[in-house]
Structure formats: structure tokens, C-alpha cells
Amino acid sequence: xxxxxxxxxxxxxxxxxxxxxxxxxxxxxxxxxxxxxxxxxxxxxxxxxxxxxxxxxxxxxxxxxxxxxxxxxxxxxxxxxxxxxxxxxxxxxxxxxxxxxxxxxxxxxxxxxxxxxxxxxxxxxxxxxxxxxxxxxxxxxxxxxxxxxxxxxxxxxxxxxxxxxxxxxxxxxxxxxxxxxxxxxxxxxxxxxxxxxxxxxxxxxxx
Numbered sequence: 045x046x047x048x049x050x051x052x053x054x055x056x057x058x059x060x061x062x063x064x065x066x067x068x069x070x071x072x073x074x075x076x077x078x079x080x081x082x083x084x085x086x087x088x089x090x091x092x093x094x095x096x097x098x099x100x101x102x103x104x105x106x107x108x109x110x111x112x113x114x115x116x117x118x119x120x121x122x123x124x125x126x127x128x129x130x131x132x133x134x135x136x137x138x139x140x141x142x143x144x145x146x147x148x149x150x151x152x153x154x155x156x157x158x159x160x161x162x163x164x165x166x167x168x169x170x171x172x173x174x175x176x177x178x179x180x181x182x183x184x185x186x187x188x189x190x191x192x193x194x195x196x197x198x199x200x201x202x203x204x205x206x207x208x209x210x211x212x213x214x215x216x217x218x219x220x221x222x223x224x225x226x227x228x229x230x231x232x233x234x235x236x237x238x239x240x241x242x243x244x245x246x247x248x249x250x251x
Contacts, residue, residue, distance in 0.1 A: 081194045086238070088199035091230035093148035097198065099127060102151060102229070108192035114181040115162035121185040124154040124215040134214055138207040139226050146201060149230035153189075154211055156221040157182040175222070182224050189227065199232040 106123055114120060126135045127150070135152040136143050146152070163170055163177030173180075190200045208223040217223060 076195050081191055085190060085194040086199065086232070086236040087201050088228075088230070088232045088236055089142075089145040089201060090233040090236075091146065091148040091150075091199070091228070092233045095231040096150045097127075097229060101196065101198075102127065102153075105189065105192050105196060105198070105229075106153075109185045109188045112181075112185040112188040114184065115177050116165075118158075118161040118181070120157040120159075120161040120178045121182045122156045122158065122217075122221060124156070124211075124217060126152040126154070131214070135211070135226060138210050138214075139203050140205040140207075142201070142203045142205055142228075146203075146228040146230075148233070149201075149228035151229040153227045153229060154206075154215060154217070154223060155182060155186055155189075155225045155227060156217060156223050158221050160220070178222065179224065186225065186227065193229060197231070198229055201228045202226075203228070 102125055106125075109121065109123070110119070112121075126132045132150070132152055135154070136147060139146065139152075157178040159175050159178055160167070161178060162181045163174050170177075186202060190202070193200050203226045204224075206223070206226045211217065211223055211226070212219075
């Protein structure tokens with residue numbers, strides 16, 4: 045009887061260990077490598093209308109942008125999120141020729157930066173770039189956004205063609221902020237092509 049109990053306990057332990065291994069293996073399958081994020085990210089111009097994105101998912105996404113570096117940790121980037129049908133439709137009318145391309149994206153994000161922060165010290169411009177550093181920091185933050193989006197299974201398109209005045213009115217964006225881009229967020233409807241990249245030696249010089 046004692047031997048039978050030992051055998052049963054041993055079998056249960058083995059089963060639990062096997063279940064744990066399977067769970068770990070399944071979890072490992074869900075992990076996307078950084079290289080995969082880089083190589084599968086695309087500027088997507090066609091979205092799957094049947095797939096939605098929740099506010100909680102957008103919050104998780106934008107939380108990642110807070111890890112982006114900025115001048116003296118000024119964190120000048122701000123985001124205005126259109127997630128309701130009414131606001132999404134309104135922003136769609138403010139992106140020029142991209143309207144048809146992003147008509148099925150469930151979320152549209154307006155990216156801005158506060159002027160007079162990055163590139164300044166005690167209110168004075170630190171070098172000739174000035175507020176260009178705010179745009180630089182905004183680009184870094186947006187980079188985190190699009191890479192995190194891909195890691196979460198989403199796709200994006202950064203649009204510089206936008207009606208800044210009407211966006212400012214729609215979201216009550218302060219005049220102290222420069223509106224940089226509108227970023228669509230959704231799920232790709234198909235596999236986009238990868239445009240050719242320039243040879244590395246065209247953009248890199250070693251000395």
C-alpha cells in the first residue's frame with residue numbers, strides 16, 4: 045500500500061512538472077524577439093475593420109513611450125487619443141490623402157511636443173538646434189510607440205500630412221505645443237511589402 049502511494053505521488057509530480065513545462069513552452073511561443081519586432085514593423089496603409097483595440101491596450105502601449113529618453117528628462121511629448129467612433133471619424137477628415145488608407149484603423153493618436161523644454165536651460169536656448177530637440181525627443185517617443193505596437197501585434201502609420209489647426213481645436217491642444225503627427229493604430233489587413241533599404245555604407249562612415 046505504501047509503495048502504491050509513492051508511485052501515485054511520483055506520477056502526480058511528473059504530471060505537474062510536464063504541465064509546467066508545457067505552459068512555459070507556450071509562453072515562450074508568445075514572446076517576440078526584438079529583431080522580429082524590427083523586421084516585421086511596417087508602415088501599414090490597410091487595416092482589418094473587424095479587429096478593435098481597447099483603451100487598456102492603448103494605455104499599455106503609451107506607457108512604453110514613457111521609457112523613451114529625452115533632453116534632461118523633460119518628457120515634452122504629449123498624446124491625444126481618438127478612440128470613440130465620433131473622434132476617429134473627425135480625425136480621419138484631417139489627414140489629407142491618407143484618409144482612405146486609415147479608414148479602418150480603430151485608433152488614431154495625435155503626437156505633440158511642448159516647446160521651450162528640450163534644447164533649453166533656464167529658459168535659454170542651449171545650442172543652434174533649439175526647439176528642434178523637442179521634435180527629436182518626440183521622434184524618439186514615437187519610435188518607442190511603433191515598436192511597442194508591433195510587439196503587441198498592432199500596426200501603425202505615422203502621418204505628417206494633417207490639419208494642425210483643426211486638430212488643435214478638436215482636442216483643445218494648447219498653443220504651447222507643436223503638433224507633429226497623427227499615428228494610426230490597428231491590425232494589418234494583409235502583408236505589406238518591405239521597401240528596399242539603402243546599402244549600409246551609404247549611411248555609415250567609420251574613421
